[in-house]
Amino acid sequence: MKLIYKILFGVLGLLVLLAIAYFVKTNSKSSVVFETENPTITSIERKTVVTGKVIPEDEVEIKPQISGIIDQLRVEEGDFVETGQLLATVKVVPNEQSLNSARGRVNNARIELRNAEIEYNRSNDLFEKEIISRQEYENAELRYQRAQNDLNNASSDLRIIQRGTAGGSRSANTNIRSTITGTVLEIPIKEGDQVIESNTFNDGTTIATIADLNQMIFEGQVDEAEVGKLEIGMDLSVNLGAIDDHSFEAVLKFIAPKGTEEQGAVQFKIEGDVFLNDSLFVRAGYSANASLILERKDSIMAISEALLRFDRKTEQPYVEIQIGDQRYERRDVTLGISDGIMVEILEGVEMEDDIKIWNKTETRKIGDNDQKSD
Numbered sequence: 001m002k003l004i005y006k007i008l009f010g011v012l013g014l015l016v017l018l019a020i021a022y023f024v025k026t027n028s029k030s031s032v033v034f035e036t037e038n039p040t041i042t043s044i045e046r047k048t049v050v051t052g053k054v055i056p057e058d059e060v061e062i063k064p065q066i067s068g069i070i071d072q073l074r075v076e077e078g079d080f081v082e083t084g085q086l087l088a089t090v091k092v093v094p095n096e097q098s099l100n101s102a103r104g105r106v107n108n109a110r111i112e113l114r115n116a117e118i119e120y121n122r123s124n125d126l127f128e129k130e131i132i133s134r135q136e137y138e139n140a141e142l143r144y145q146r147a148q149n150d151l152n153n154a155s156s157d158l159r160i161i162q163r164g165t166a167g168g169s170r171s172a173n174t175n176i177r178s179t180i181t182g183t184v185l186e187i188p189i190k191e192g193d194q195v196i197e198s199n200t201f202n203d204g205t206t207i208a209t210i211a212d213l214n215q216m217i218f219e220g221q222v223d224e225a226e227v228g229k230l231e232i233g234m235d236l237s238v239n240l241g242a243i244d245d246h247s248f249e250a251v252l253k254f255i256a257p258k259g260t261e262e263q264g265a266v267q268f269k270i271e272g273d274v275f276l277n278d279s280l281f282v283r284a285g286y287s288a289n290a291s292l293i294l295e296r297k298d299s300i301m302a303i304s305e306a307l308l309r310f311d312r313k314t315e316q317p318y319v320e321i322q323i324g325d326q327r328y329e330r331r332d333v334t335l336g337i338s339d340g341i342m343v344e345i346l347e348g349v350e351m352e353d354d355i356k357i358w359n360k361t362e363t364r365k366i367g368d369n370d371q372k373s374d
Contacts, residue, residue: 036322036354039301044337044344046295052220054240054274054286056211060180063204067197068092068174070189075208077187081178087208088176090195102158109151116140116147182212185284216274216282218250218290221267229294230255236272241287243280250274250290295337302342307355308333322354 071091075081123140126132186209189195198204218238222230236250254271261267272290276282308317317335320328331353336344349355 033326034328035357037304037307037357038354039303039345039349039351041299041351042302042342043296043298044300044302044339044342045293046337046339047291047293048222048226050220050222050270050290050292052218052270052288052290054216054218054238054282054284054288056182056185056213056284057215057217057273058180059185059209059211059284060182061206062087062176062178062208062210063198063206064090064176064195065197066090066092066174068195070191070193070195070207071174073187073189073191075184075187077184079184081182081184081210083178083181085178086175087178087184090174090176092174102154105154106151106158109147109154113144113147113151116144120144176207178208178210180210180212182210185209185211211284213282213284214276216276216284217253218272218274218288220270220288220290221262222255222270224259224266224268226294227255227259227268227270230270230292234292237291238272238274239289239291240282241289242283243286246277246280248274248276252292297337297344300336300344301349301351302344303349303355305338305341305343307357308335308343309358319349320356321349322356328356 068090071089073088074086075088081087120140120143123132123137127134127137188206188209193205195205195207196202218236230252232252232255234252236252238248238250240246240248250272252270252272254269256269259266259268274282303319307319309319310317316332318330318332321331323329331348333348334346336346338344
């Protein structure tokens with residue numbers, strides 16, 4: 001029985017010791033001490049980054065003026081060409097139906113010419129004998145001249161179908177030449193491919209794409225929420241994905257008057273002239289990011305955005321101003337421009353106000369005048 005009492009008293013004593021230890025530990029917990037920060041006078045820029053690419057200002061697609069088969073290519077992609085330089089030659093392969101029709105027109109024109117010649121000779125004899133009037137003679141002469149002209153036209157059409165040109169030289173249509181000076185960006189065909197001429201009904205087959213790589217533009221898409229803040233002539237800073245640690249200056253020159261919907265958002269195309277560096281070679285199609293300054297204010301009162309709090313019900317921004325030793329009061333504020341780090345304060349705070357810093361704390365023990373940083 002005595003052993004049981006001893007065990008009970010031992011357990012009771014242990015519980016008392018645990019209670020005392022818990023009480024001491026609870027009363028020695030540290031209290032949070034906040035630091036403060038004053039507003040500053042600074043400059044704030046609000047920027048936006050536009051994703052796009054760098055492309056030549058003008059790209060020209062060279063197309064043939066006659067259908068046929070590529071006989072020979074004289075250039076390769078990346079070659080620099082001058083205006084008028086030979087790019088390729090086309091071998092004409094006449095269409096049998098068109099060729100047959102052209103031959104038929106030539107034969108008909110010859111028959112008409114022979115008939116008109118006979119009539120003209122007869123009218124000439126009768127006119128010399130003063131049997132017919134001058135008018136009848138001149139009408140016969142006119143029909144004869146028209147028949148000659150029709151035969152010449154039909155013969156020219158036949159030569160064009162057969163050789164690609166009406167003249168004696170075959171260089172007029174079968175030789176494809178560059179129309180501008182620049183770099184060959186793309187040759188989508190190869191020797192032996194069949195090509196179609198460019199006409200009012202067909203764009204024709206592209207022989208080569210040529211552009212001047214010394215005149216490049218940035219092309220990107222801007223969201224409708226920001227396009228209203230853009231103006232022609234704004235400065236851009238263009239960074240290329242393929243060229244590290246270098247940015248190019250550019251000037252905004254075009255803002256699309258109509259937007260296009262992409263994934264539920266309306267985007268507007270913009271273009272800017274890029275000022276290239278002669279020491280760096282920029283290829284067409286490089287991906288690029290352009291930074292635009294949408295708004296800038298100098299010498300304004302601002303605070304760090306980390307000092308802001310927002311009311312859970314009204315979403316009104318506010319800060320807490322120190323009014324005593326670790327005592328603060330709420331101040332509603334009116335915000336201005338922000339760059340994501342600093343925000344302009346329009347109303348609610350003065351320069352001498354000490355604003356609570358929420359993300360920096362210190363601890364101190366109750367009854368201890370010394371403080372130590374966490």
